[in-house]
Amino acid sequence: MAEIAISKPAVRSHRRVNFIIQGVATMKKEITKEALALKKLREIKGLDRKQAGVLLGVSFKTIEKFENGRTILTRPKITxxxxGYDFSWKDLEACIDGKSEQIESRFVAKKPKVIANNHLRRSYKKIITKEVKTLTVLRQLKGLNKYQASRECGYPKCTIGHIENGRIEMSPKRIRHIVESYGFNMSDYEYHLKSERFVTEIQEECMTIIKELSEEKLKAVHPLLSTFKS
Incomplete structure (x- = not known):
């Protein structure tokens, strides 16, 4: 049987067609019941996609992909x-089962202020409570930067930054989750919360004083400081 010769342009054209077909396949939406339920929970929370993105530390387009079936929703991602929305798996399952009214009945959505302009966003008043400052202290005592802390909590990388900047309202449930993710317990949290001064502030003040000491004074206080080593 004679072989059929295929010219190089024809091969390239064939490959291009395959590439286009594959691209179309990847663009295919598969909107799962989980994606629909997450969208419903976002709406119950009173968030648009941009605001949801701020909570999760992602862009509004990423939220759109979650809800439109363009991103595979794994269990860790759903968690x-x-x-980020401050809901539970039980809430998600209720939405999937068509029982979202149960969630709506106990949840009063608060519509956050929308700030479309980045310049205005930076000047927007941040509410940094003592609770938030206490969480910052615990993170610093743990020796974590904000990205590492977000990872420890299972959050997108910018979430802890948003929390510490006062851009996310903190519920007791979220506070407990962060505290325990840092390896502390609520007693540790309450201790620092009730302190007149945060230990990290005292540490910074001591370091500032030490850096300003002359060599002679530094040598004089060094023996005393050495006695406090654990």
Whole structure:
């Protein structure tokens, strides 16, 4: 049987067609019941996609992909989203089962202020409570930067930054989750919360004083400081 010769342009054209077909396949939406339920929870929370993105530390387009079936929603990813919205798996399952009224009946959505302009966003009043400052202290005592802390909590990388900047309202459930993710317990949290001065502030003040000491004074206080080593 004679072989059929295929010219190089024909091969390239064939490959291009295959590439286009594959691209179309990847663009195919598969909106799962979980994606629909997450969208419903976002709406119950009173958030648009941009605001949801701020909570999760992602862009509004990423939220759109979650809800439109363009991103595979793994269990860890769903857990992150639920945590960001301050809902539980039980809430998600209720939405999937068509029982979202149960959630709506106990949840009063608060519509956050929308700030479309980045310049205005930076000047927007931040509410940094003592609770938030206490969480910052615990993170610093743990030796974590904000990205590492977000990872420890199972959050997107910018979430802790948003929390410490006062851009996310903190519920007791979220506070407990962060505290325990840092390896502390609520007693540790309450201790620092009730302190007149945060230990990290005292540490910074001591370091400033030490840096300003002359060599002679530094040598004089060094023996005393050495006695406090554990």
């Amino acid at each position: 992150q989203i639920l945590s």
